[in-house]
Amino acid sequence: MEIKHHTTGDDGIFYIDEQGERLGDMRYMLVNNTEMDIYHTEVDAAYEGKSLGKQLIEAGINYARQKHFKIIPSCTFAKSVLTGNDQFKDVLA
Template sequence: MQVKHHTTGEDGIFYIDEDGKRLGDMRYMIVNNNQMDIYHTEVEVDAEGKGLGKQLIDAGVIYAREKHYKIIPSCTFAKSVFTNNQDYKDVLA
């Protein structure tokens, strides 16, 4: 499944759709011109357990690295992913 990305000003969303249905999304906002606050990650109940949340976080990390942003993982899911993945230390604020 492909992760898609949409931005509007300082806000953005990474999301996964399948057959016209939103399976999950991760929302963020840019703060202080160089920090990406991941404030919400959600996966539909029937799509849980497939690693979609991690795919969304991975896409956000790749984007942050490209833009030279530091990430603030303020949502509970993002915090747990960052706590358990040392490969993301370079992008943590």
């Protein structure tokens, strides 16, 4: 499994691809020059419970840290991951 990243303008997506099949994705948009809003995370039902959603959120967190962005977690799942762990406080908006 590989996590890939694609951007178009202010919109971005991290997705897990396995042999051409998309297993899940996490979508975000840049709100301004310093914040990104993670607004959707989804994993194929066949792969739920395998931490793929968390891996996608963590890929977004790593990207935010590299770009010095703060994250607005409007996605319920992203919010639960980010607010439930002290190691992610540095990226919360």
